[in-house]
Amino acid sequence: MTLFLSKLANTGAALVDVFTIVRCDSALGSDTINAQVDRISYAKTSSGAGQDRIEALVQSAGNVVVSAVPNGTTIPDGSGGMIPVNLVGGATYPPDAAGLIQVVYCFDNAMFGFDAAGGQISLPRSDILFHELSHAFHRANGTFNAADPEFQAISDENTYRAQVGLPLRDPTNHNGGQGPGDGRQVPTCTGMGPAGPTGPTGPSPCCSC
Amino acid sequence: MANALAITDIALSARRRGLPHPMDGRRDIWFDVTVRLENPGTKPLHVVSELRGLSYDAAQRVLTLRLAEAPPGPISADAPTFTLPTPATVTVEPHASAAITVKIPAILKELRPVPGQPFALVETDLRAMHTIRCEIAASERPIGQFERIDAHALRTRLARWGRTIRSEAAVKPDTRD
Numbered sequence: 001m002t003l004f005l006s007k008l009a010n011t012g013a014a015l016v017d018v019f020t021i022v023r024c025d026s027a028l029g030s031d032t033i034n035a036q037v038d039r040i041s042y043a044k045t046s047s048g049a050g051q052d053r054i055e056a057l058v059q060s061a062g063n064v065v066v067s068a069v070p071n072g073t074t075i076p077d078g079s080g081g082m083i084p085v086n087l088v089g090g091a092t093y094p095p096d097a098a099g100l101i102q103v104v105y106c107f108d109n110a111m112f113g114f115d116a117a118g119g120q121i122s123l124p125r126s127d128i129l130f131h132e133l134s135h136a137f138h139r140a141n142g143t144f145n146a147a148d149p150e151f152q153a154i155s156d157e158n159t160y161r162a163q164v165g166l167p168l169r170d171p172t173n174h175n176g177g178q179g180p181g182d183g184r185q186v187p188t189c190t191g192m193g194p195a196g197p198t199g200p201t202g203p204s205p206c207c208s209c
Numbered sequence: 210m211a212n213a214l215a216i217t218d219i220a221l222s223a224r225r226r227g228l229p230h231p232m233d234g235r236r237d238i239w240f241d242v243t244v245r246l247e248n249p250g251t252k253p254l255h256v257v258s259e260l261r262g263l264s265y266d267a268a269q270r271v272l273t274l275r276l277a278e279a280p281p282g283p284i285s286a287d288a289p290t291f292t293l294p295t296p297a298t299v300t301v302e303p304h305a306s307a308a309i310t311v312k313i314p315a316i317l318k319e320l321r322p323v324p325g326q327p328f329a330l331v332e333t334d335l336r337a338m339h340t341i342r343c344e345i346a347a348s349e350r351p352i353g354q355f356e357r358i359d360a361h362a363l364r365t366r367l368a369r370w371g372r373t374i375r376s377e378a379a380v381k382p383d384t385r386d
Binding site: 004006008009012036037065067069070071072073074075076077078079080081082083084087088089090091092093094096097098100102104135149150153174175176177178 | 233237239259260261262263264279281282283284285286287288289290291292293294295297312313314317318319320321322324325326327328329330360361364
């Protein structure tokens, strides 16, 4: 009954992003459960949209597994095919027969969405994870808005964006794409490790050799 | 006519390596695939310029890159919630050429469902490929603006947009790690 990080994907990236979402609250913990997952433990010692949501997920009745995967990874599209995760940023799967809700997101791609004025704004990786965790939270708690899930998730996401000082998305516009947007990132928070920006501002750094 | 668009070349770059990953020092390897196009017609063509899908036939050693939307199958009960953006496009002017470059990983990673368990990660080394097949959609009509519809409905519309041309080329990937 909690939040898990898949060890079959990039556990470190996922942990950094959850830690970013709780704004480096040192109450966040991670325990190895088995060869497949680590379990997140968290009882917040500070308040904010990010801390509130992660604590609620940890205490929710559902089991949510997060897989952080790199650019180019393909995921089931629910229509019999596969789709590159970087195209969609992330995806949340409904509970399976065992009640497992799966969240997948791309941790190394620059993505953008739109503000209310139609301007392109960045979707840093922890923001994308928060968005997907919103879908998961509502599925786990029976409050999922099947008629307009993106409006619901973007509205939630905006509470996190407001917390970290990012411009808000237009909840009625869930379009977006691959690219840096306005280049704004989630500010680092004290104690966060590893130090550095919490999201890419462009494609992965490359060299040819 | 959109079917006048021609793929004149498909080229695979030397391998690229990323900087060491801060978490584990891992360096990703990938390739750039550059597709060259010509529009011999008399009207501008809008051409999908981003990778919408890729698949690998290990038996035939053929990598298929889709810069086009295939008609989606029926929605399954375990279909995820996600937002599918409208594809990026470029305009190829009459009697002009263009090049589109897409990035492909050396190791294709796929998440596969396992009932009651986290997704399994299946890795396939694409450096064994012999052939790259490209499918590219193009039309005289712009692809259209964002619509507030779900991903399945958008994919259904996009699959009807324009015409899809196909071409393939033999390749020799750089197999160094």
